[in-house]
Amino acid sequence: MPRGYKAAAALAGIKPTSSKKDCALVVSEVPAVTAGVFTTNLVQAAPVRWCREVCRSGKARAVFINSGNANACTGDQGYADTAATAGYVAEQLGMTAREVLVCSTGVIGVPLPMDKIRRGVELCAAGLSPDAGHDAALAIMTTDTVPKEVAVELQLDGGVVRLGGMAKGAGMISPHMATMIAVITTDAAVSPDALSAALKRAVDRSFNRICVDNDMSTNDTVLVLANGAAGIKELLPDTKHFQRFEEALCEVCINLAQAIVRDGEGATKFVEIAVLGARDNEDAMRVARAVAQSQLCKTAFFGQDPNWGRIACAAGYSGATFDGNHLSVFLDNVCVMKNGMRADYQESDAAAVMKKPSFRIEIRLGNGTGEAVFWTSDLSAEYVRINADYRS
Amino acid sequence: MPRGYKAAAALAGIKPTSSKKDCALVVSEVPAVTAGVFTTNLVQAAPVRWCREVCRSGKARAVFINSGNANACTGDQGYADTAATAGYVAEQLGMTAREVLVCSTGVIGVPLPMDKIRRGVELCAAGLSPDAGHDAALAIMTTDTVPKEVAVELQLDGGVVRLGGMAKGAGMISPHMATMIAVITTDAAVSPDALSAALKRAVDRSFNRICVDNDMSTNDTVLVLANGAAGIKELLPDTKHFQRFEEALCEVCINLAQAIVRDGEGATKFVEIAVLGARDNEDAMRVARAVAQSQLCKTAFFGQDPNWGRIACAAGYSGATFDGNHLSVFLDNVCVMKNGMRADYQESDAAAVMKKPSFRIEIRLGNGTGEAVFWTSDLSAEYVRINADYRS
Secondary structure (H helix, E strand, O other): OOOOEEEEEEOOOOOOOOOOOOEEEEEEEEEEEEEEEEOOOOOOOHHHHHHHHHHHHOEEEEEEEEEEEOOOOOHHHHHHHHHHHHHHHHHHHOOOHHHEEEEEEEEOOOOOOHHHHHHHHHHHHHOOEOOOHHHHHHHOOOOOOOOEEEEEEEEEOOEEEEEEEEEEOOOOOOOOOOOOEEEEEEOOOOOHHHHHHHHHHHHHOOHHHEEOOOOOOOOOEEEEEEOOOOOOOOOOOOOHHHHHHHHHHHHHHHHHHHHHHHOOOOOOOEEEEEEEEEOOHHHHHHHHHHHHHOHHHHHHHHOOOOOHHHHHHHHHHOOOOOOHHHOEEEEOOEEEEEOOEEOOOOHHHHHHHHHOOEEEEEEEOOOOOEEEEEEEEOOOHHHHHHHHOOOO | OOOOEEEEEEOOOOOOOOOOOOEEEEEEEEEEEEEEEEOOOOOOOHHHHHHHHHHHHOEEEEEEEEEEEOOOOOHHHHHHHHHHHHHHHHHHHOOOHHHEEEEEEEEOOOOOOHHHHHHHHHHHHHOOEOOOHHHHHHHOOOOOOOOEEEEEEEEEOOEEEEEEEEEEOOOOOOOOOOOOEEEEEEOOOOOHHHHHHHHHHHHHOOHHHEEOOOOOOOOOEEEEEEOOOOOOOOOOOOOHHHHHHHHHHHHHHHHHHHHHHHOOOOOOOEEEEEEEEEOOHHHHHHHHHHHHHOHHHHHHHHOOOOOHHHHHHHHHHOOOOOOHHHOEEEEOOEEEEEOOEEOOOOHHHHHHHHHOOEEEEEEEOOOOOEEEEEEEEOOOHHHHHHHHOOOO
């Protein structure tokens, strides 16, 4: 974990039938510059609204996260509960409520069990340690099958800067709502505006380029805290150092985003969709997203079927502009469609690619220099089972 | 079938492993006014491009349809094959190729087997009968489990006008492409412009309001032929008679569209999504479509789970403008969400609605008078099996 942070995890009993830890706390020893990117869903959970306000101030000292309850669609009481959670964390740690970020993930439409939350806050506050990052990553899991963590060190002229990140997300949460939450800490010194801008760009290259199912949650939240504890002077925008910091931040985000896809509910495949030769990057993104989200493409991935017709079809309705007669598709290095028609390939070569747990689809539009990349999983019968049978 | 039409179906052997009829022909005794609505996919099959051109002339005498091969992504040869098909039909029936509409549905990227197509044309031309409408509806099926047909009679002052329709579509076609095709015939007399305008409005209220999966095909086609054989004088736009004709046309389209959803691949539920109180009809449509397409909502329908949180979530990311605190959701007559929060309802009442094979979800946005309706199926493990395992 980067310098100057502690973490903790605790079992507060928010998930009635689970004996796994369900609360996590990350604390910076000093006030940290903070920035966040949030769901654009019109229906936003109370903690999302709270975090937006804290991030507007540009400073925070702690992040408290509970799993098992999303505190979404809970009205005014939900917001009051989030504020009370922040207040209780602040009281325990000797800071103000407005310095405490709060994230919730889990069931929607159920009031937050405040007695349990208070217990979780107390246990976490008492258990803070520089070595509990992994425990925290475990505690924020819901339908995740593995914790998602990453650490990056960056050697700069004045010394070393560290970044650490954890995330949760696999598609859906028992039993109601898809959510992804990521918390990134760094001991770099950065201004609020520069951090916010860098995070937005990093999220655009990572969390905005993945899908498991296509439902955007009410709780999606990516937070970054930068506390300057590395002791290196502030990284100023438009410098080489800042550029390297932003690349590292982006690496952390891409790593966590890909980990979410790899752990996608029921997923058996990790597929990179690369689009080249688009009119512009936006058009490339349209095609990549359409293929990545297509239910028919995703079932074909699950079926290990080199079904390039479905890929061409999704490209065609993506809204991008191109000439279908110039469309080519590669599965890894096997060209299956060339200039709008079936290419000359061996079915066994294409099938061999599809059998791999991870492969790349390259789509060439022949209409310019725009490009984009997107990561997706397959759609399996197990996904349907997970999301349909939860209550039965 | 309306007056002045004959139909036929034949087995040409286009589907290698099937012994079911795979060619259909519908012929009007006299040149009929014709109109069509087609897929907006950029990648369009050759027969779609051909039909667009025929419809531009406003007149046609025959529709030839083959299943088992979509003639999509087949380049210039594909278009030449469609033209040759039309030419062969014309030769057999004594008309011009430009009076023959051609539809294809089935596998993509494989050249049309022209020897078999020619055989199919010959057999159909030799077997034309006023009573073969049902045979034709059977011959255009692919993964459909039931034929889709509808007949409507309209009593007007001068006599009776008849409309008949058949459609195919269930989601996907072995092994490559989702397609829906509908052919509607009537013995009414209508001008090309009036027919085209009426068809567009009818399609907007029917085929544009359904989804099984969310993939728009390369071959989607809705055709209507009006041959005037009822002997009633031309129905002029903006008259009461025309309005009743258009309503009947709309009824035919809605009936066929709903039949496609009911026969959706793997579907166990038919769900009507109604949105009320939107800022305008477009916003209502955004919400209805988002819920109808949501993978999470559709798996919840399959799981018979009254999961209103997923419905609220999809409404929230639909792009429509509303206040989440005014959002209410009904499952049939059970209010499960009221003013942005869980309503006071019995879980058993909500669960009982979800157990029905067909139910209605009403979403009230409290933001105006806009409204929309959409029909969708559930997403089952069987859907995944159908679309993933076809080649295995």
